[in-house]
Amino acid sequence: MSENTEPRSAAAPDPDQLPASQATDVEPEPLEDDADFVTSLDTAGGAHQPSAVPVSTQSGALPGAPEEESLLRKIFTGNGIVTILAVLLALILGGLLIAMTDKVVGTTAGYLFARPSDFLIAVWSAATDSYVALFQGAVFNPRGNGVAGQFAPLMETLTIATPLITAGLGVALAFRAGLFNIGAQGQIIMAGILASWVGFALHLPLGIHLLLVLVAGVIGGAVWGGIVGVLKARTGAHEVIVTIMFNYIALYFLRYLLDTDLFQRPGADTPISPIVDPSAAYPLIFGSQYRLHLGFLLAIAATVFVSWLLNRSTLGFEFRAVGANPKAALTAGINVSRATILVMTIAGGLAGLAGVAQVAGTEKVLTDGVAATYGFDAITVALLGRSSPWGTFAAGLLFGAFRAGAVQMQIQTGTPIDIVLVVQSLIVLFIAAPPLVRAIFGLNPRKKKAATAGKTKQAATTGGAA
Amino acid sequence: MSTTATSPVEGKPQPEKNHRPTVSAKPVTWKLPVTLAVLATIAFIFFGLLGPQANAKFGVSSSGDFFQLPAIEVPAFLSGMVLSLILLVLAGYALVLKARANRRPPRWVPAVFTVVFVVAFLIWVVGGARTPSISLAGLIxxxxxxxxxxxxxxxxxxxxxxxxxxxxxxxxxxxxxxxxxxxxxxxxxxxxxxxxxxxxxxxxxxxxxxxxxxxxxxxxxxxxxxxxxxxxxxxxxxxxxxxxxxxxxxxxxxxxxxxxxxxxxxxxxxxxxxxxxxxxxxxxxxxxxxxxxxxxxxxxxxxxxxxxxxxxxxxxxxxxxxxxxxxxxxxxxxxxxxxxxxxxxxxxxxxxxxxxxxxxxxxxxxxxxxxxxxxxxxxxxxxxxxxxxxxxxxxxxxxxxPSQFMAMLPYVVTVFAVAGLVGRSRPPAADGIPYIKG
CATH class of the missing domain: 1.10.3470 (ABC transporter involved in vitamin B12 uptake, BtuC)
Known part of the structure; x- marks a missing residue:
């Protein structure tokens, strides 16, 4: 992990094999040897002009030939192709899994050698039927009631994508600063608690009420994330452990609150809060026939904001510098502690936005399932989006489509929703290991030790992963 | 994963005995003594001063036992006072060690502190219950x-x-x-x-x-x-x-x-x-x-x-x-x-x-x-x-x-542990770092 202090030279991985978060714009570790360290110190001591990022990129490649090669590499084996292939591969494996457990496939397998075509057709139809149902449930349903009904699935996709996008942005932003924010789940819960309380306990005029709900939710998430940042910056506590623990603390806190008079709906036996006031709910974008609400527009705005923050602001530059190399960032005069706290606060706030989308938009009540699994899905969304804001947005839409479509798929073909988890996690695994994907599809233009060696192990790996 | 603050000691191999505090390690901090003191004060107020008056009853034997031991019955208030005073003494000892000699308390101090705290907590919980009786054997x-x-x-x-x-x-x-x-x-x-x-x-x-x-x-x-x-x-x-x-x-x-x-x-x-x-x-x-x-x-x-x-x-x-x-x-x-x-x-x-x-x-x-x-x-x-x-x-x-707070406890304790408030957890130095020969 980036903040570890052991000599990193030998440990510095190939940028190609690194996960998105670290490999995107900045080459990872500097400090080839002491000499490099000295240069960075010297420049800092002299003018303090050279920033951390150039120093770190320096050691990666000498000017000239390597750069040219990397351009070539980008075209042939670039991230885009790997991403598409990874999604394809995951869908194929998911399809095989569906086919394996299909009843028709099972019976045709009985006379596989007598009529192999039956078996193959059964495999094909089992997998494609499920995926067609998934598509119809996620994007366009030709049997829908009029144009409105036909596009209803798409609206549902966007609705479900909303919390995925905002929480995913929170995770992605933290990734860029070198922090693993596993705590989106807890941040969504805390945001949901505060936002829903403001929503149903206070009765304020239209406009102000919703604004206050929004602010309360974002603050709830931001504080929950910010505490992690403070703990990390002040005591060095590892954020992965702290965020995992904070998820559970938030969940049990929520369960406690739903047991109290303050939050439990009067007269209800189940742990459920009162419905939020109409003045506290997000307005619906396309009228009452769809569930799509203002939260989606806010998700777009959040994406624009994060994009600006990361690429155009000083603060975002600091975040990225700290993510690339905290030591170099410190040397360059960046306050690493402050950056850590701030980035976790903002990340928490973004996840908080997802919590608001849940209680003020989609659900309108607080239950102990307010965060569903959005917080964990957000991690895969951010990874698939390679931690870039618009990539995360696209990944959120894709996974939102999976989620929305899976419901329809289960109804139509009986394929359980869990297949989505399988496909989702396979996509991320494959994306994280580009050499594996390239080896499987025979795309290895460069002689790479890891990749060629990977070829031999390929069968075993995929077997294990499937 | 490094759960501790980054230390400036580069490449210091510690392959021998585990976790023995070395001389060159981080300076002795106030964290542990202060945390102990705070916990002891909380224990004194809640388990001691505000402790329940009932008697807490702990069944020791289960029915199939070799020989039956009588159930232990302790006055919740008195034992809460005594145990929390022990906690205060332990915390005071740690504070004095830090202030006078700038030394860490011996390793048995946090351990004993934990055990006494848990016992005091248990007596407090059982003593305050509607039916202040619990089977210790079953609990364990x-x-x-x-x-x-x-x-x-x-x-x-x-x-x-x-x-x-x-x-x-x-x-x-x-x-x-x-x-x-x-x-x-x-x-x-x-x-x-x-x-x-x-x-x-x-x-x-x-x-x-x-x-x-x-x-x-x-x-x-x-x-x-x-x-x-x-x-x-x-x-x-x-x-x-x-x-x-x-x-x-x-x-x-x-x-x-x-x-x-x-x-x-x-x-x-x-x-x-x-x-x-x-x-x-x-x-x-x-x-x-x-x-x-x-x-x-x-x-x-x-x-x-x-x-x-x-x-x-x-x-x-x-x-x-x-x-x-x-x-x-x-x-x-x-x-x-x-x-x-x-x-x-x-x-x-x-x-x-x-x-x-x-x-x-x-x-x-x-x-x-x-x-x-x-x-x-x-x-x-x-x-x-x-x-x-x-x-x-x-x-x-x-x-x-509330039972939810009991369920929360392990996670809270862990956060305290990784934040270094109750002793320092140092992971293996190369934990999480891939090794590429070269």
């Missing part, structure tokens, strides 16, 4: 039962992280083990084959972790997180499609019998927890001891720890760093898989979705609290099992503490 036996999968999970974590691979996938390994154990034991009607299959399943999950993190140098935390989702999805999918299609055939595993060692199991309190367990329960004790001896008393263990602390140095000495890591991670997975089988072969008689219910993460916490040491992890897991069990008991006897 239940804690051990609940702790079994956590212990196996944390041992898996210890094996992986001592070799320098972060294992967030414990949850997935437990779940995979639980599922496979149920499936195989149902199909073969043989729980021992189920146990074996669980180990294989856990190892398989681990192999994926090892291949991706060692061979493809994917970030270990990412692989771990994703593996948890993958196993959760796979088991959920197969549960719905396969197991629910014919539960009789696929999801009614033969149970592992409870092996009752005559005479010994009749000893009050410790008899049932040591000598009245399933095979998995006995395996737990064996695994803790074997892994501790193997890690700290054998050549193999020295090598593993060298790989986890300073891979370059280990490599220079001719140890195959990545091979060691690969096998350790695989072994860890097998251990966690066995732990997972406990859910379906001992505790509950069938598999359900998400049966491990986050215990893998508690195991991770236990490993950290136990300072990457099998025995430490064992006791930490027991503490968590205790909290888990107490949580269900307090809801029955009716206490002032």
């Amino acid at each position: 036996a239940g804690s051990v039962t609940l702790a079994v999968p956590i212990v196996f999970g944390s041992l898996s974590g210890v094996l992986c992280e001592r070799a320098g691979v972060v294992n967030i996938a414990i949850e997935g390994q437990l779940l995979g083990g639980a599922f496979t154990a149920a499936l195989v034991a149902s199909l073969t009607h043989n729980p021992y084959l189920g146990l074996l299959a669980a180990a294989v399943a856990g190892a398989l999950v681990s192999v994926v972790l090892a291949v991706f993190s060692i061979k493809y140098v994917v970030n270990q935390i990412i692989v771990g997180v994703v593996l948890n989702v993958l196993v959760s999805g796979l088991t959920g999918f197969l549960f719905t499609t396969v197991m629910q299609s014919d539960p009789e055939k696929y999801n009614s595993p033969a149970e592992l019998p409870i092996i009752d060692i005559p005479v010994l199991s009749s000893i009050p309190v410790i008899g049932p927890i040591l000598f009245k367990q399933s095979v998995v329960g006995y395996l737990m004790y064996v695994a803790v001891i074997v892994i501790w001896v193997a890690l700290f008393k054998t050549k193999w263990g020295l090598r593993v720890r060298a790989v986890g602390e300073h891979p370059q140095a280990a490599d220079t000495l001719g140890i195959k760093v990545n091979a060691t890591r690969f096998w350790n991670v695989t072994l860890g997975g097998a251990v966690a898989g066995i732990g997972g089988s406990f859910f379906t072969l001992v505790a509950i008689d069938s598999f359900t979705k998400e049966i491990s219910g986050g215990r893998g993460f508690i195991a991770l916490a236990a490993m950290i609290l136990g300072r990457w040491n099998p025995i430490g992890a064992f006791f930490a897991a027991l503490l968590f099992g205790f909290a888990d069990n107490l949580q269900s008991i307090v809801t029955i006897i009716g206490t002032p503490v």
Whole structure:
């Protein structure tokens, strides 16, 4: 992990094999040897002009030939192709899994050698039927009631994508600063608690009420994330452990609150809060026939904001510098502690936005399932989006489509929703290991030790992963 | 994973004894004494001054015991006062040591403090309950039962992280083990084959972790997180499609019998927890001891720890760093898989979705609290099992503490531990850093 202090030279991985978060714009570790360290110190001591990022990129490649090669590499084996292939591969494996457990496939397998075509057709139809149902449930349903009904699935996709996008942005932003924010789940819960309380306990005029709900939710998430940042910056506590623990603390806190008079709906036996006031709910974008609400527009705005923050602001530059190399960032005069706290606060706030989308938009009540699994899905969304804001947005839409479509798929073909988890996690695994994907599809233009060696192990790996 | 502040000491190999505070280590801080003082004050106010007036009654014997011991009955208020005063003295001792001699308190201080605090807390909880009576024997036996999968999970974590691979996938390994154990034991009607299959399943999950993190140098935390989702999805999918299609055939595993060692199991309190367990329960004790001896008393263990602390140095000495890591991670997975089988072969008689219910993460916490040491992890897991069990008991006897806060306790304690407020947990130096020879 980036903040570890052991000599990193030998440990510095190939940028190609690194996960998105670290490999995107900045080459990872500097400090080839002491000499490099000295240069960075010297420049800092002299003018303090050279920033951390150039120093770190320096050691990666000498000017000239390597750069040219990397351009070539980008075209042939670039991230885009790997991403598409990874999604394809995951869908194929998911399809095989569906086919394996299909009843028709099972019976045709009985006379596989007598009529192999039956078996193959059964495999094909089992997998494609499920995926067609998934598509119809996620994007366009030709049997829908009029144009409105036909596009209803798409609206549902966007609705479900909303919390995925905002929480995913929170995770992605933290990734860029070198922090693993596993705590989106807890941040969504805390945001949901505060936002829903403001929503149903206070009765304020239209406009102000919703604004206050929004602010309360974002603050709830931001504080929950910010505490992690403070703990990390002040005591060095590892954020992965702290965020995992904070998820559970938030969940049990929520369960406690739903047991109290303050939050439990009067007269209800189940742990459920009162419905939020109409003045506290997000307005619906396309009228009452769809569930799509203002939260989606806010998700777009959040994406624009994060994009600006990361690429155009000083603060975002600091975040990225700290993510690339905290030591170099410190040397360059960046306050690493402050950056850590701030980035976790903002990340928490973004996840908080997802919590608001849940209680003020989609659900309108607080239950102990307010965060569903959005917080964990957000991690895969951010990874698939390679931690870039618009990539995360696209990944959120894709996974939102999976989620929305899976419901329809289960109804139509009986394929359980869990297949989505399988496909989702396979996509991320494959994306994280580009050499594996390239080896499987025979795309290895460069002689790479890891990749060629990977070829031999390929069968075993995929077997294990499937 | 480095759970401690980054120290400026570069490449300092510490392959010898574990966690002995070295002279050049971080300066002695006020954190521990101050934390102890705060906790002692809280204990004094709540358990002592505001303590319940009733008598807390603890049943010691269970019905099948060798000889019956009378139930212990203590006045809650008085014992709360006495115990919290002991806590104050301990905290004061730590404060004085820091102020006068700038020294850390001896290691027994936090340990004794924890035990006394837990006892005081227990008396306070029981004394304040509607029915201030509780079976101590049952409480402890239940804690051990609940702790079994956590212990196996944390041992898996210890094996992986001592070799320098972060294992967030414990949850997935437990779940995979639980599922496979149920499936195989149902199909073969043989729980021992189920146990074996669980180990294989856990190892398989681990192999994926090892291949991706060692061979493809994917970030270990990412692989771990994703593996948890993958196993959760796979088991959920197969549960719905396969197991629910014919539960009789696929999801009614033969149970592992409870092996009752005559005479010994009749000893009050410790008899049932040591000598009245399933095979998995006995395996737990064996695994803790074997892994501790193997890690700290054998050549193999020295090598593993060298790989986890300073891979370059280990490599220079001719140890195959990545091979060691690969096998350790695989072994860890097998251990966690066995732990997972406990859910379906001992505790509950069938598999359900998400049966491990986050215990893998508690195991991770236990490993950290136990300072990457099998025995430490064992006791930490027991503490968590205790909290888990107490949580269900307090809801029955009716206490002032909401059960949700009891459930929260392990996680809060872990946060305190990693933040260095209750002692310092130092992970292996090369934990989480891939090693590329070159």
